[in-house]
Amino acid sequence: MVLQLKNISLKRGEKWILKDLNWKVEKGQNWVLFGLNGAGKTSLLNLLNAFYFPTKGEISVLGMEFGKTYLAERLRKQIGFVSSSLQEKFHRDDNAFEVVLSGAFASIGLYETPSETIKEKAVSLLERLGCLDYANREYETLSQGEKQRVQIARALMADPPLLILDEPTYGLDFIAREKLLESIEEIAKGPNAPTMIYVTHHVEEILPVFKKTLLLKDGQVFASGDTNDLISSEQLSHFFDLPVRVIWTNNRPLLSKVQMVKN
Template sequence: MGHVIDVQGVTYRNGKNELLNNISWQVRPNEHWALLGLNGSGKTTLLNLINGYMWPTQGQISVLGHRFGEVDLRELRQSIGWVSQSLQDKLYASDKAQNIVISGKFASIGLYEQITDEDQAKAEAFMKTLGCAHLWDREFRTCSQGEKQKVLICRALMAEPRILILDEPCNGLDLFSREKLLDSIEALSQRQDAPTLIYVTHHTEEILPVFSHTLLLRRGEAVRSGETAQVMTEDTLSGFFEAPVVVEQHEGRVYVRAGAKA
């Protein structure tokens, strides 16, 4: 397999609206990527295309070595985990946290299958990695927003995906909850069995050093992609945001503020 994700010249139009324009993007094995874009940049459209929920107007997509049009997308999706806050509303609030995690193995809302000792051990291991083992036997509705996101990530991992998309997981979190979640994501990336991570955000400071590569998406176009250190520069980000910004780095993360240097 040459690429984990291979998007070649993809354009997507919805009626007269062009949501993506000539996007080319390649994710190679052993790379973790950040996808940075403001609201309306086309991030969700691109994710839907990669998952095969939408079809490109032009261009070609291959995921895990399988070219779209030549593969059963229902089977392919079983290798892709997509963690989004929209899933929270579909889950049963009274379910225990570990049951929500285990239900990811069966891609079900609610748990109706027989649970094995192996299922429980696997769920416990993921919850320890994500720092939420203390939620065992807690009802989902009693968890904080950050805790719920950790449970959802563990749920996605139960299906042993080869790609894990984290779709703006820190939205709605306070500073401390955000940092706890980011610490958990970093711990996940260190596992030998970690899937390829795609972290979607519109905040530069959420891009951890583990995300070796970054794609900048603006108004449906790929402004720049490549190694994060080369992409997250003051000149590049000023052009990307279409306004002068000052870039400050701290522990391998990039913090941006408006305005030019004196």
């Protein structure tokens, strides 16, 4: 079991952000965490990364049970995390190569001297993700798509058993988005691939490798199960409280609103 949530609730001030969440992710499963803005996706990710602790319930991630041991630093070293929220934390003068190297130490910034083996691995990942041509450029000068690729390379440096991709196509145009999605699909199909959680509110980004989906709405699990069953016209019409149509083409879903005919 990669992660298990049992009746998890999270309260901030007087407001319940998450309520009675139950979720199991097994090794080798790739999940989509789908929800609209304000659904509680970010709060749930903060729980999984041990930035928050639940108000109620039990949570275990990568065999570490919250509340029974001090696990935050140890846990985060085993989770590859890619998010636009990290971009502002990287040091302004660090180049792409240094950002990737820092992933071996789970640090923001490079404070230790990497071995030749670590350097070779960073070069290999930069090449694999198509980043080698700009390895020596400062991270802040890169395009959004280039930054996301570098972040994914950084996240893979420690061979994490769990990789969380938090809206990795944010701010990308169509071509950059599709190229990044191709890279994510290659990672999922590669040898010793990590279990992956892909966080989004765009159904068209859901790749065939993500066989499982959790629909999160108003801080609660609306439904969870097989992606093909949940990403459907019927289920998403209930989810959105709005008539929608889902069409699957090339094993990818497309979403549109159903136009109501007026008499």
